[in-house]
Amino acid sequence: MRGIPATLAVCLAFGLALVPAAAKAADPVAVMADACSGCHGTDGHSIGGMPAFSGKKQDELTKALRDFKSGAKEATVMDRIAKGYSVEQLDAIAAYFASRKK
Amino acid sequence: MTNISRRTFNGLLGAAGVLSMAGTLSACSGGPKVVVIGGGFGGATAAKYLKRYDPSLDVTLIDADKSHFTCPFSNTVIAGMNDMAYIERKFDVLVNKHGVKVHTDMVVAIDGAAKVVKTKSGQSFPYDRLIVSPGIDFKWNAIEGYDEAASHIMPHAWKAGPQTVLLRKQLEAMPAGGLVVISAPGNPFRCPPGPYERASLIAGYLKKHKPKSKLMILDSKDAFAKDKLFKEGWEKLYDDIIEWVPAAKNGKVTKVNAKEGVVETDFEKFKPAVSNIIPPQTAGKIALDAGLADKSGFCPVDPNTFESTLVKGVHVIGDAAIAGEMPKSGYSASSQAKVAAAAIIAMIRGEKPGEMSAINTCYSLLAADYGISVAAVFAVQDGKIAGIKGSGGVSPMGANYQFRKKEADFAVGWYQSVSQDSWA
Known part of the structure; x- marks a missing residue:
């Protein structure tokens, strides 16, 4: 056998095709933002009493996170969590969840 | 089989169609x-x-x-x-x-x-x-006499499963006016606020179903996670039921005799109706x-x-x-x-x-309508994972009923979400 078996070739090609999307999903912003999903559900799809992000617009999320950090918005726990991030990080988290599938 | 050129490969994919494409993909476990x-x-x-x-x-x-x-x-x-x-x-x-x-x-x-x-x-x-x-x-036998066999009589219930059921059954079977002992380990251990949430919820059960019972937490420590908040809640809800005995007041359990139902500290012996021994880990x-x-x-x-x-x-x-x-x-x-x-x-x-970035958020229930939380954001600082300064911390002291109730509801939402995010 001289070449690459057909199945493997398809796999390799498909694997390569996946790299851009996969690399994006595992980038530092994704890892940082996915830490939120423990409370808010994968991709923000909360199934219980925690607020969901899915369906929210980026500017809504950005404002909420910034207001939690500044104390402008009342909270039980989000004030404590938002203070752990810079404004730039909060904006990146908001952009990430706004871009995830609804 | 020969080399597959890009052209043949494209043709192959084009001809393959969706069905065999999916089939090929599932074979891509290489x-x-x-x-x-x-x-x-x-x-x-x-x-x-x-x-x-x-x-x-x-x-x-x-x-x-x-x-x-x-x-x-x-x-x-x-x-x-x-x-x-x-x-x-x-x-x-x-x-x-x-x-x-x-x-x-x-x-x-x-x-x-x-x-x-x-x-x-x-x-x-x-x-x-x-x-x-x-x-x-x-660490079996770190508390003298507490080995795996003893845990079938005095459950730890610190891995959920049959041990959880055993402790539940023992509580149901105990007489009113009886004593429940929880032995809490020194740090580090799984779920630092866990023993105290357990004490709270068991006390809630005793209050309703086993009047005049007592619950003692015999502790190997002098401080614990969210301790001020727990003590504030206990005073409100379970003042006549829960007694916390710190290490400084000889709270550390050093020995048990499971068959005889005896739990010992350095200076005292107890014969509780139910003994929940959470050993070092x-x-x-x-x-x-x-x-x-x-x-x-x-x-x-x-x-x-x-x-x-x-x-x-x-x-x-x-x-x-x-x-x-x-x-x-x-x-x-x-x-x-x-x-x-x-x-x-x-x-x-x-x-x-x-670089790592992570969160911990944990709720503890003192009752179905009384929740408290701890949260923190973590990053690597000076080569170690540490909480970001100025962030995190526990629920406020002196909060009103609505606040505690809201956190209790969030505790349930938290559990549903973290379960979904992990297994579904």
Whole structure:
């Protein structure tokens, strides 16, 4: 056998095709933002009493996170969590969840 | 078979159509192999997020049991607020939706040099990278007389499952006016606020169903997680039921005689109706056997990748890992799993792993309508995982009923979400 078996070739090609999307999903912003999903559900799809992000617009999320950090918005726990991030990080988290599938 | 040129390949794909394309894809398990040991919060999340971040990976999760009973909310089962089904997590969604292979088997050996995991049934699982998320095991006889046999009489209930049921049954069977003792271990241990949430919810059960009973927490420590908040709540809710005895007042349990039902500190002997002994802990046994733990009994890891500093190619997450300031909690394990998954993918691709960023959020219930929380955001600072300054902390003292009720409702929402994010 001289070449690459057909199945493997398809796999390799498909694997390569996946790299851009996969690399994006595992980038530092994704890892940082996915830490939120423990409370808010994968991709923000909360199934219980925690607020969901899915369906929210980026500017809504950005404002909420910034207001939690500044104390402008009342909270039980989000004030404590938002203070752990810079404004730039909060904006990146908001952009990430706004871009995830609804 | 001959070389396939780009043109033939394109033609092949074009002709193949959707159906055989899918068939070919499912045969694409030739990707790098990642094996995950343990199906708790850490392992399940790791398996799911490995596939999410890179679907071409061949991910196998091995757990000794067919499903996992979560420690979070097991205290509500002990107190009769929920049943066992409420805390049972199955692995079928990981298989059907996320493409994880799940094997029910006990891992008996890890060969870090050959990169192979061996199971009790005699199977071998080779890996490119391994994640070990085994949770905890117990230091039997660290409390004199408290060995595995004794735990069938005086349950620890610190791994959810049959032990949870046993403690529940003992509470149901005890007479009114009886004494319940909880022996709380020194640090570090799984779920630092757990013993005190348990005391609260059991006290709630006693108040309703076993009048005039008492609950003593015999503690090996002088301080504990969220202690001011717990004490504030106990004064309001369970003032005549709960007594906390710190180490400084001889609270440390040094000896038990399970058959005779006796629990001893250095100066006192008790004969409780129900004894819940939570012993000192180590990383899960497989981590010790594989040489992943240091003298502390837990596993030192690189703070950004969770790769063991003792065995290359093996990543340890969750309660078994020494993760700086992160507490040993289900949420921590799940958050660490995502960091480890991303790091593993980067390392497999020969890229530099990113910096870790993680959260811990934990709720404790003092009653169905009384919740408190602790939260923190973590990053690597001076080479160690530490909470970001100015962030995190616990619920405020002196909050009103509405605030505590809201946090109790969030506790339930938290549990539903973290379960979904880990297993579904």
